[in-house]
Amino acid sequence: MNNIVTLTEANFKKTIEENEFVIVDFWNASCKPCLEFTPIFEAAAKKNKDIIFGMVDIDKDKVISDYFQVEIIPAVLIIRNRAGIHAQHGEIGAPALDKMIEWARDFDMKEVNNFLNEEQKTLILKNANKKTN
Secondary structure: OOEEEOOOOHHHHHHHOOOOEEEEEEOOOHHHHHHHHHHHHHHHHHOOOOOOOEEOOOOOHHHHHOOOOOOOOOOEEEEEEEEEEEEEEEOOOHHHHHHHHHHHHHHHOOHHHHHHHHHHHHHHHHHHHHHHH
């Protein structure tokens, strides 16, 4: 299975919901640092087969980059359990990306998961109240 995907408005949400760990690279074809980062990103994907590495071309999928307020590229967003836990913009070398991945693997998701669970409960209660009113 190839763990490098092109993320678009059509598949972004599904990719995030169906995969526990996703790293997103925001880039475009006219950005020289972005093009220099691509082989680094691809090498990290080869070393980390359990992670989905997604690439968003900000010119083709502006909705996604606007949603995440990406203003500087290249930019990397690390997502675990549907929650963005780290964002980095500007030039990133291989050692820095490796450290980011190591940090994200070790990141204690308990507090984030508790928050998401409470948000889900609140949403369920709001929807239940709408149905009874």
